Amino acid sequence: MELTRRDAVAALATVGATGGVALGTRRSDDGGDGAGGADGAGEAEAAALDEAAVRASMAAVATVVYPEAVDGVEAFVDRFLDGRLDGSAHAAGLRATVGDLDDAARSWHGAPLVDLSETTRDELLREVGADVADEVPDGTLAERVRYYVVNELLLALYASPTGGELVGLENPQGHPGGTESYRRGPR
Amino acid sequence: MSAGDVDRTPVADAEVCVVGAGPAGALVADRLAPDHEVVVLDAGPRFDPADRLARQERAIRPSDGRPDVWDVGGERDAYATSGERSYPLNHARVKGLGGSTLHWQGMVMRLHEDDFNSGTERGVGPDWPIDYADLQPYYAEAERELGVAGASDNPYAPPREEPHPMPAFKPSYSDSLFAEACEELGIDMHSVPNARNSEAYDGRSACAGYGTCQPVCPAGAKYDATVHVERAEERGATVIDRAPVQRLEHDGDDSVTAAVYATPDGTEHRQEADAFVVACGGVETPRLLLLSASDAYPDGLANSSGTVGKFFMDHLFAGVGGTLDEPTRQNHVGFYTSACDQFYDEANEEVAPFKLEFFNYAGPSPVEMALTGDDWGDELLGRLRDGYGTHVAMGGLVEQLPRSDSYVTLHSERTDDRGNPVPEVHWSVGDRALRTIERANEIQRSILEELGAEIEWVVGPDATGPAYHHMGTTRMSEDPDAGVVDADCRTHDLENCWIASSSVFPTSGAMNPTLTIAALALRAADDVRERLSQSL
Ligand SMILES: Cc1cc2nc3c(=O)[nH]c(=O)nc-3n(C[C@H](O)[C@H](O)[C@H](O)COP(=O)(O)OP(=O)(O)OC[C@H]3O[C@@H](n4cnc5c(N)ncnc54)[C@H](O)[C@@H]3O)c2cc1C
């Protein structure tokens, strides 16, 4: 099933593009120590990936966490990130965490994330513990990868109409799909 | 907006001071603002409408709890729970302009005629000092103010004088499945009134189907009280946020003279006014009166009767859910479209009134499922496909009676961020309500069985929980020894002080309370206006 520009726009309409995510995370508000992903922020300076590399890395992870059945992943992720990679604390946390994940790829597998095979990328995500971790925006690397990378991507997909349709729900929660679909029977 | 940018000093020559900017306070302020100098003080912030999508993300993502969506919690909202059933107070309220309606579900029914005369008609509990007929015109007005989508197809509803302001939402696909089963069993289904736009209304858009109504509607299609806060401001009222009232002061003539409030920079101010309306919700309203104890009122302001904080009630949830072997098309929207009030007026001493609801959001939401679990890719999709698609569920609400062992008081040790004793909620539920939950479960179960569902869960008397409707804690009574306010919601003890809240309900019925809160608030505002015109 092809992910379209409409899906990316819809996903952004769900979770909020620029401005929306500026609300940040409640934990980082509470902690009073500034941006989300606080403990990764320092390292992030050193590990900083440029904008294109962040996008390419996110797309590379998306091919692992999205089901085989979807196409058009790269363009979808790119369009989605247009709205997410703004000046917010959330964007800073996302960049820092992708940087840290890329570091792990280089030290454990000797190559940047984008150059790893799909199988190795899957392994890497499991090695950092993102499969079993709960998402925590200012937590450990595993918890941050789960929050800023894995769940960020899963949220984008499953709150979009195409992602919803994969499951049989063309108006998934978070998507403003109108007031017709709840009345329709199965097709 | 940072705390420093805002003028939070008192308003000179205020005639009316409203404490609390939920629907009750906002409606009073809006009604009085054209003709009077009105100031509204609220403990919580002015939320930025631009943040609603981000709040929706909080609602979907597992890292944020429900109270986090609207920044509830922390020392400001500390509380204690001590009854036989624990009470999750911070899931049950929001502080800020708009109040708990920012989070609410928006189901808005009128109480039934017998609910106002429970003692006489059902043999239990007190009668209200007013009847359905006294409130009927205010119900109609409240429906117009909130914007209610409804239809007149419910034979069990109390009499109406006019159609609802908007047409009802049409029944869902799963309603059509339930309808067949109900027909077999002789159970009636009908539409249900929603404070949610089925078409554009009052400058707000029609429902867009986001499906996250509770706890946040990004479209503004679900009514929340920011509507009336904003209109009150347009009409000249001053609304001060982050201004928790610490206590009310009074003079020797049984008049409230000032509301003493704190501001974020730590200063305290005194807002004087001719009339005061306390609208802090069913827990903070009695708390504020208790915090305002004085030499003249050592047990708390307006508490000569000793009933402030007593008789805390909530509605109890009863539900049954399961799966069918066919698609049920759930979780497209976040509200329900059909209900059953058929059994409501069978209530008597033994059985409480209760209503039944047919859910459109049974079972898990795939996007939320996707964010938890240790799988991704095809494996995750497989789990989502298995988990979503065939669920059905019914809910229901049950009345509980006012009881002396169910109350809100001040905790003896814990204090909040300002050093005030926190509210202690001591919630107890009697046998009549528990029996009625079983009765509701029986009917729900029979419907699901008729549908051919495999029943997977039952919320019965043991697992039941509150519906987050706080009632009874400053009850209305003609007798000053038996209640806190009179039939106009004016306190018996203080002649210029009114209470707008479900805290005045002597009994609770089983209908969600906010339409009745709104009707009573409009009625109380009329009384304030009349008395102001007579210079009190
Ligand atoms: C999850 C959820 C779902 C709900 N669903 C429904 C529903 O479907 N139908 C329905 O009828 N009802 C529902 N309710 C209940 C409904 O939200 C309340 O009945 C309604 O909001 C009460 O209005 P209120 O103005 O009395 O109090 P609130 O809305 O609670 O507002 C009180 C205001 O007072 C302020 N305040 C408190 N103390 C002070 C103080 N000392 N000084 C200054 N300000 C103060 C608070 O900050 C708050 O803004 C639901 C509630 C919840 C939590």
Ligand code: SF4
């Ligand atoms: S489904 Fe609920 S959240 Fe979505 S637009 Fe309608 S009222 Fe708002």
